[in-house]
Each structure stands twice: as structure tokens, then as C-alpha cells.
Amino acid sequence: MDFSGRLGGRPRGGGRRDVDEFGRERRLVAGRLGGRPRGGGRRDVDEFGRERRSRPHNRKPYERPTRGGRGGPSRGGQHDESKDIETRLSSLIIKVGDKNTPTLQNNLEALSVVLEKDYVKHETTVLRTFRQCILELPWKVTVYSTLAGLLNAKNNETGSKVVALMHGVLREALAKGDWASVKVLMRFFALLVNTNTIAASTLVSMIGTFLQPVADIDGAAPVVSASNSCLVFVVMSTLLWGGRALQDRAPEDLERILAVVEQYVSKHAEANQSNNLTTVFHDAPPKGANVLAYLLEVLRAVAENGWRIDAIFAPYEMFASEFAQAKQHELPALALPADLAPGAYYTPSEFLQLVPSPAEQSVRKYILQDFIADTITQLEGNRKDCAKYLMQIHGLCNEDVCNVMTAMQHPDDADLESSLVFEYLMAEVLFSFLLQLPEGLYREMYYTSLAVELRKAEPQILAGVFEAVVENVVARAQSIDVECLNRLSNWLAVYISNFGFQWDWAKWSSIGSEPEDSPKRCFLQETLLKIIRLSYLDRIKDMLPDGYESLVPAKAPSHNFKFTVQAMDERTREVSVAMGRCLKGKGTVEQALEILTEHYARWTDVDDEARQSLAREMLVEHVLLLGSKTFSHMLNAIEKFMPALQQFGDTPEARLHIAKVTEDFWLKNPQFFAITIDKLVNYRVIDPITVVEMLFDPAHMGTWNRFYYWEILRNTVNKVNMRVVQLQGRLEAARAAASAMQDDADAANGSEQGHESIEQVEATLGQMVQEQRDVVVSAARHFVRFLASGELSESDRAWLLGRFKEFLRSYRAQVMDNAETLESLVFAPDASDDVRLAFDNVRALSA
């Protein structure tokens, strides 16, 4: 905050006089607000989110006003004075404490004076800005808790309003199951004890609410579950910041809380001892696998240091005398959400160790990475600003806590062994989120485009940092979880496609000589395939150095139409030519069917079944050829010939045949294969179970390392799950509509209709749930069978086992819904031990 220089020189007591007249303060601030407001609502960015510079095309006739439409403040000439003041007030709150400077103390003091004075006039602005600062700028929590304390010390009523508001926000976050916000808010309340704004006993009772389900009731041991782990994690995060105050003011309570936490963590560790279902790196020391145990270690280390956290500047220490006179506020009791699904709880995430770091700095490292993680989570709505703010987090660090790289520095020159390097801490958190198992809080694409923004913000530094971290992970490809390797591949393809495909390709050229299904080679090959999907083959080929010939396809992806130059007998050619002419000439479905019937009727030497099969293949090949130009052509072709295709897909075997013909047609274009299968399911030409059967075709043994099979499996299961969820929604809506109608006595007819539709929806939902069950059970059966068969090579089996684990943990809810059926499969006498273990693990995971 650069107004420090101006206010900084003034004696503390003088602050009040300086701002007696608001005009003076405003003038003081106006100059610097004239620049780019970093946090304000108005953004000086163009339509692509780039900072607006004087580019010629900014003056185009088609140019749009800035995003949000709020033009510059001086436009229109007439100012809304009060709005202006509010914008400035807001901006002051947002910017305070951006840096740990010697003047921060004065800034806080001055700001609290301004706020205290203007609070009544601009209550809403102050409160909502304050609320968002806590939620959106989580790394400045020490600053905002101090500011809240100062406000409270100056004016008890204002303090009461702030505390009550934040407590309301906390209650709301709890009710919604927004655990990330709950964690951030609880940290704020923990720090409020230091400023005498709330009593230690208030914090203790808040923590008590979280520990209620965990606490030892009547001597019974606590139950290890997803919800309890989440609650304990929140409590530990709170203790990290509240421990100091509690030790001073409520040491017995602190000890009691710690005992409960320790008991739970040891139970949790016991229960998860052999659980490697969500382990990212199988070569990592066990420490990383259990984040609760690790956090407890951090807590113990902090406790030993007198609960002092020295990584981040804590301004409240400088206002002890003011806080001593402050009045504390009581708060109403919190309530935990009663009806959240197990999946709605926050999975505490570990921070992966991807680069070396000094072991004696592990507490500081955790504190910083925790802030980085909270910021990434809380600013998900705007990755561009998130990237900018992330680069500021170290601004509040105490001296010597971490190094920040400079553009001149080569990433390899950073001394990671002896000090913490901020950029690497950030990269580790980003990749920890990307690789989080069973799944991250947000889509993978968030962590991809966030990385793109970070690199755009600091091109010289972060390009090297990301490259170094990715290389480290790929070097451990042998022991990384299969799904994680797949995610990293997706990430890398999109990431480098945003930077002209620049990468140190030469470094990896020796991978081309590794065995065909080695993890490293598969990773590289699949990544290149994805890059080609995002671009085109020639472009990528030209860019690759020698040694890559065996890693990219020789030819651009294409179809594999069966009835072309291949040796065909005369009568097959006749049908094919007739079909081709008919479809190309925009012939109707009936005409096409007629051609098939007419021709194959003459084939009296083959039986009905074989004729049907031949006709089916002919139809599917030609429909696919008709649609082979683009995605839209494919949709059109399938849409148009849907009745014929459905007619030919009248049995499970027939549908499997259609799927296999499709696979053969797109043998050299996995992307189109996946798309076509997807759309055939959408148009109900084949059903989801067909896709599962097709994927587990024994012909695919030896190629389980290919990523696109599993892309197709995921797409299919996701689709089935989505249909169930949508139908459940429709059913609820139909029920609500029906009951509303029943209330309305006049609409007797309508009520009947509503009733009918409820039954319809219920019936469809029943079918869908059955379909879901079939898909999950069938996929699991195939997995177990292949893994037990002994027919797979060791490496092929490892790939398949990895995908089995992915399947179990991704669809654990559906797996547990069918636990009994699956158990009888998994615990069949011939099933293997690792399969059983995986199943036991998924049970523990979904407890």
C-alpha cells in the first residue's frame, strides 16, 4: 500500500486530526487511486482479460465497453461523491497489508481511525468489503484480524457489527458445506482472541461444535469417517493460529482439544495404515500419505515453539495496549450441517513434495503453502486475478522466511536445499491440487489455466519452475498413480499449447528408446497425441527433434473405411457402391434400408444371421463415412440414420457389433472414436453397457496403457451418473408441481396430469438406476477377471490395476451402492489380493 509513505511519517496520535476532514484524506488518496485499481470492481482489461494498453484495435467500431460496463470514474463529468468515497474506502481496506513494511503499523492505525469515523455513513460498504477481504484474501488474515480488533477497541459497537457479520458468514458457509470458507473464517476467529475481540472461551466453544461428532462419547472410540476427518482438519487449522492465545488464556481447554484431536488422528492412521488407494506417489515416504498425521506433527512443532508462528508478520503484537481495553463479544452457538452427503465434505489435501526443501523449515513451508492453497481455492472465480494475488503472498512474510526468484536467475540456480523458494512452494501446491485423489475441489482445467496465467505474469521465472517440477514428476513416472500420470499429461498438453508448444523436447528424446509400455514412454506418447489434437500433426512433427519418430503417428489421424480399395468380392462392392451413392445423394433412411434388404436378399448362400450382420456392418461403415468430415457431420449422420441404426442394434450382441465396427472405422483416430461412441450412446443406438463390453474386449489385452480407452469409460459412466442426477431433479420438480396443483382445487385435471408425469419420471429413473448398476457391476467384473486371469504381462497388469483403482475411487458412491454384488465378485476364490485390498480401501474411503 503506497500511501504508507505519506501517512507513515505522522505521529500515531496525529492520525485522528489528519482525517477529521474527510476531504483531506480523500485528496491524499485520490492521487494513487487514479492509477489502476487492482482490486476494485472496475477492470482495466480488454475483452481477452489482458491489461488494456494503447493498442490500435482498441479503437475499433466493434469495440465493446470494459467488462462490467462501468466506465471510467471520470466519464460523464458528474461524480457521485458518496460513491467515490466508498470506492476509496473499499480500496484502502483491500490494499492494507499488501506488504510487510515498517509503516504497516501506522497504516493500520490510520485506517482504523478512518473507518471508525465513517463507519455509520458507509456501513454497507465497509462491512461487505471486510467480509470479502477475509474470504478472498486469506493470506492477510493477520492484518484483517488486527484491523477488526482496532475497530473494536475504538468503538465497541462497530466491532460488534463486524464480528456478528463474520459469524453470520461462517454460519452460512457451514450450512452450505463450503468447507474451504469455513477453514478461512475459523482462522480469522482464532486470531480475534489475540485482539480481545472475542474471549478464549468463545473460540473454545466454537471448536467444541466441530469436535462434537468426533469426541469420545461414553468411552467409545471416535468413528473414522470422511466427515469427521474434515472436521478435525478444520480444528487443527484453527489451532495452528489460535493455539497461542488459548495457551495463554485457556490452557486446559487447549490440552483437552489436543487430546481429542490426537486420539482421532491416531485412530485415523490406524484405519488407513495399508490404504494406498489415494496415494499419488508410491515411492514417497509414508508421511505424505496421511495429511492429518502430518498436520499434527506441524502442530506439535509449533507448540514446542510456544505456539509462535514466525513465517508471517503478526501486526496484532504491536497493539497490545489498545487491545487490553477492548470489550469482547459473545457469539451464538454454531450448528453443523445435518444432512450433507459424505461426498460434500472437504478432503484434506496433502502437499506433495516435488522438489527438495530444507527439513528444518517444514513448519514455515506448511504455513505458506496453506495460504497459497486457500488463495487458489477461494479465488477460483477469477484465475487471472488469482495468479496476480498469488505472486503477492510472500509480501507479508517475515524477513528471511523465503526467497523470491528473480528473472535473471536460472531455475536450477535456486538453492532449494537450504532455503524455501516461494515460486517452488506455489508450484508444489498447484500440482498437489491437480493430482489430488480421489478428486480435486475443481476441474483439472482450472489448475491448467491458472498455471498459464501464472506463467504469463512471470514468464521468465515460472516457465523454468514449472518445467523443473514436471520433469521431477515424470522422472518418478514408474511409481506415480496411473490416473495422476494421465492428469499430468492432459495438463501439460494444454499448458504448452498456450506457449507455442515450446518445451525442452530434446531432454526427453531418449524416452523413445524405452520399452513400449513403460510409464514414461506412454506418458510422452499420450501427451504428444493430445497436443496433436489441440493442433495438427505437421506442426508438431516439425517442432520435435530427432528421436521422436517412434513416438508420433506417421500419418495424420484418419478413418479406416472398410469398403475401399481392399479386395472385395463383386457383390459386396455392389452393395457398397449403391449405399455410398444413396447416402452421398442425400438418400432417405428408407432408401438405404431398401438397398440393404434388396441386395442381401440375393445372398442365398449365407444364413439370416450372417446376412444381418453383413448389412449392419455395411450400414454403420457408410453412416460413419458420411459423418467422417467433422464433428457436426458425424452428429448429422447419426441423427439422420438413427432409426436404421437402432433397428440394426436390436440385441446386446448387435449393439456390441456396432461399437466394434465403430472402433475399427476410427482405428487411426482415437479422438473421433471417443466422440462417435459418446454420440451413439446419446442417440441410444448403443447403451452404456455396450461401451463397457467393447472396452474390455480381450483383443485389448496388452494395450491397457492407452489413455483413450479410459477416457471413453469415464465419459460413459459420467454420462450415466449425470442422467440419474438429472432425473432425480426432474422427479423433485414434478413432485413439487403436483403438490402445488393439488393445493389448487380448481386445477383438478392438471393435477392428474402432474401425477401421471411423476409416475413416468419414476419409471425412467428406475431404469436409469438399473443401467447405472449394470455399468458399474459389469466394469468391475471385467476388471477383476482380467486382473486374476494371469494372461497379462506384468506391466500390462500394472496399468490395468491402476485403472481399476481409479474406477473404484472415482465412482465410490456407485460402488458402495452395489457393495454386496461387487463383494461376491471381488471375494471370489480366484480374485487376487491387490484387488481385494483395493476394494477394502474404497470401503474405508467412503466411510
Add this chain to the structure above:
Amino acid sequence: MASAAPFDSTSVLSDQFTIVPRLDRPSTYKDHQYNGTVEQWKTDLAKTTTLYVGNLSFYTTEEQLYEIFSKAGEIKRIIMGLARHQKTPCGFCFVEYYTHESALECMKYVNGTKLDDRIIRTDLDPGFKEGRQFGRGRSGGQVRDEYRQEYDEGRGGWGHMRAKQEEERRRQQEESYEAIATIPAGAELKINSRIGGPVGSRNTSAVDDGDKEMQ
């Protein structure tokens, strides 16, 4: 100890204010051919599954679009924007998802990233209507390519107006230009100095005469 004052939660608790503006909000653009009120436009956008996608290269394929846009959710269809007369891609498209959430996630994660080395721009759109797949510029392409002054390889070179001008220049030049047979020697500095240039006995090498000097 004072009890915290009761707080009117409806005013501040529920407002949508954020410090960091969210990226999943529509821009202020409103299609002037949209058939409805501003309010309707807004309600349409609040539940839409469709995005307008701009700044594409003319050569970007549907499959490339599918690859990047499916990162935000399952795609229902893609409608390529075409030049009205030639029926060739003219640098925009509509992407329709199955859910509104996918459209929002696309705004957050895909908007502003690069495809085919170009930064693509997405905006929430009330939904595709027949006819909207065609460019609205006078030449059949997009309006932005009508007036564009820069050369853009991915979007057909010069903007349409500029292309016409360039074409006209080329035509005029071809008509009037006659290649020269002998290259003139040019006046020596000594002679040139009579009209006020620097007087000096230093030789001509001080003046860069390019290739002539080498001969």
C-alpha cells in the same frame, strides 16, 4: 462482556459483491438482432448452456474446438460460424453444452486461453437460432474483419475493406507500372553540394549509396 449486536443479515450477508470480479459473468454485449427485452436477454443468459466463441483462426477445426471445450463439460453441439456467401469458417462459433454449469466453467477456465496460437474469447449467449451461424459483415464474414487494419494470417490476411484497397492498389500498379531497364547512377555528392548540401572534399563514401558503392 457485551453480546454481539443483532445484525440484519439480509442486507450485507446476501449481496453478491466480490473484490475479484468473477469470470463467469456475461459481458455487456447484447445482440442487436435478439428478439426480446433486455430483461429477457438477462434471464436467458442466467440459464444458458451456449457460448459464443470468437477470435478463432479460420482454419481451426471442430475437433480442435471439441478437444479444448470438452475440458469444461460434455458438449452437445458445435455450430461453426460461416461466411455468408462462401460458406467457409469465418472465425467464430457457438458451443452448446448440456448444462449451464459447464458453460460457466468454460467462462472461468477456457475463455482467454489459446487455441491454434490465438487467444479465444467466449461469452454467454442466449442460444443458437437459425441464421446466426453466418457472418454479419458486408462481405459475408464477421464485422470485425470488415474494418480490420492489421494483417492476420489466421483470419484470411487483410480485413475485407483493407483487402479491397490492397487489391485495388495492386490492380492500379499492375496497370501503370513499367519495370525499369537501366538503373540510374544518381548525382555525385560534389554536384549535389551546389544546392546547399555539405561542402567537402571528402569522398562519396560518407553518403551511403548502397549497391552503387560496391560496383
